[in-house]
Amino acid sequence: MPEFRSYLNTLHRDKRLNEVLHPFMSDDAVSRLIHTSETSIGQQRITGRLSEDGFLRFLLSTDNSPTHCSGYELSEERMKKPLSHYFISSSHNTYLKGRQVRSRSSVSMYRYALLAGCRSIELDCWDGPNNEPLITHGPTHICFCTTILFADVIQAVAETAFITSDFPVILSFENHCSQKQQV
Numbered sequence: 001m002p003e004f005r006s007y008l009n010t011l012h013r014d015k016r017l018n019e020v021l022h023p024f025m026s027d028d029a030v031s032r033l034i035h036t037s038e039t040s041i042g043q044q045r046i047t048g049r050l051s052e053d054g055f056l057r058f059l060l061s062t063d064n065s066p067t068h069c070s071g072y073e074l075s076e077e078r079m080k081k082p083l084s085h086y087f088i089s090s091s092h093n094t095y096l097k098g099r100q101v102r103s104r105s106s107v108s109m110y111r112y113a114l115l116a117g118c119r120s121i122e123l124d125c126w127d128g129p130n131n132e133p134l135i136t137h138g139p140t141h142i143c144f145c146t147t148i149l150f151a152d153v154i155q156a157v158a159e160t161a162f163i164t165s166d167f168p169v170i171l172s173f174e175n176h177c178s179q180k181q182q183v
Contacts, residue, residue: 005027008033033063034050034054037055038051089119090121092122094109094113105135107148110157114157114164115160115163119168121170121171123172134149
């Protein structure tokens, strides 16, 4: 147990943490971690020592989360900091069903991303026929990706953006449209 406590407090611990807000591990806390990590389906395997299996269970447990579980709890009261202080689930080339070249574009990918909790999506906008902007990955004669209508994507966003979350959605526009189609 002293070796595990020393490891937790010196090597495993982020040295930038404030000791008042994030105190060093006590003997009792280490004992509880060992007990939890060594308990397998209700049976205590080793008393007071951490086995290789127990250490692996500790590494994969919520006790070893890179962020405190409370950080995943969202509420309007906690959302008062600048945008750069938050991890935002985002999507690049949201419209593509496959790779960046020779792939199919699909409106359903926007629905899927938003329903999966994504809060930042990308729209690569290009001039389309009849003054209707398209979304695709680059000029179609170079990337060979299919196109979808900008209007269909915006409709899908409107329908699904706030089903799983009330928090804002960031629309990242890669704008290649002419002045006329931008309007």
